[in-house]
Amino acid sequence: MILKGKRILVGVTGSIAAYKTAILTRLLIKSGAEVQLVATTSALDFITPLTLATLSKRPVLSAFFEKSSGQWHNHVELGLWADLFLVAPLSANTLSKFAQGACDNLLTATYLSCRCPVMLAPAMDLDMYQHPSVRANLEKVASFGNIVLDAETGELASGLSGQGRMMEPEHILERVFDFFNSKNEFGGKKVLITLGPTQEALDPVRFLSNHSSGKMGFALAQAFKAAGADVHVVAGPVALKLDGHGFQVQRVTTATEMYEATKALHGQMDVIVFAAAVADFRPESPASQKIKKQGEELPLRLFPNVDIAFELGKMKKEGQIHVGFALETEQEEVHAKAKLIRKNFDLVVLNSATEEGVGFKHDTNQVRIFNKNGGDVQTALLPKLDIARLIVEEVKKAAAWS
């Protein structure tokens, strides 16, 4: 019941995604929130007020004045009642009204008079979402301080495929949790996280890589996001769905690509977490055609890859925090502390490769976090998201701005 006692005004506008507002309403109610729906008339072409009223346990408001009951719905009171005004889905039409300050229905009037933060989940077809006027309106409403939840990529109602789908209700719920939970300790701070493995081609169909799933880096991205940071992710090839969580994501394949992407962002970042399991070696020169069986043996010459953390450690700026990981199988503390110094980390997170439930692929982890000033924190075996929260705490303690 994370949202117990929270009052959420949910706005619904005319979009096929309005059917998902029913699921969203149910999730919010199940999490303990009080939900009041405000719908435009065209929203009610897509979803019945009876469905939404039953799920939210309150009548859906749509008009200023209800002839049947003679009731007047006061938009100012509605706006003052809410802790959050969440408009999902937000159509291009209502977006444009929000951008212009138009006030021609109960929902737009409520938007103009509400004092609480506003979260917007646009839903549009591919080309509409990319249209320069829509992009300009999205930027404009974001500049007013509204939280804009990026549309997700996938199949669209038109049959086209691309960005435009309303963020999935489960993802919106995560963002609502973050909004209420966040103490905004990393507000205005930029955090870059490398995650996943890298792949180094042997030939067009084979590569060298490792078992990294990217789960720890993903948990860190979520934890920093929840703490209010502007999160950038440079991800090697992982199966995780990284879009729709509010991070800026760049996907790369090789260690060299990861280095280039990370170096380009490094200068603007306040915190960099090197959570990727970068392949230390690459084949001397990948074959341009598939390597055929010829004899018994195939000698492989491997060249060392760039050590991203080491190279960027040399460029570390005053006040920047670098966090590294160390995966060790023996003399763990000695090796981890050596990496802390060699790679100019502020913190190093030691994973043991030998313990049960720890490291690659698992959803749990147990770590020791060493600080360059001698601090040493040992965690229990916990879900990776909890470990990530503890790491975020340690980063906060280490940061000069905190």
Ligand code: CTP
């Ligand atoms: N790292 C990196 N680039 C590399 C190798 C490692 O950025 N080419 C980073 C990892 O993301 C991690 C830290 O350096 O934060 C330590 O990685 P690890 O694989 O434990 O250590 P290595 O330096 O590769 O040393 P070794 O494999 O000899 O233990």
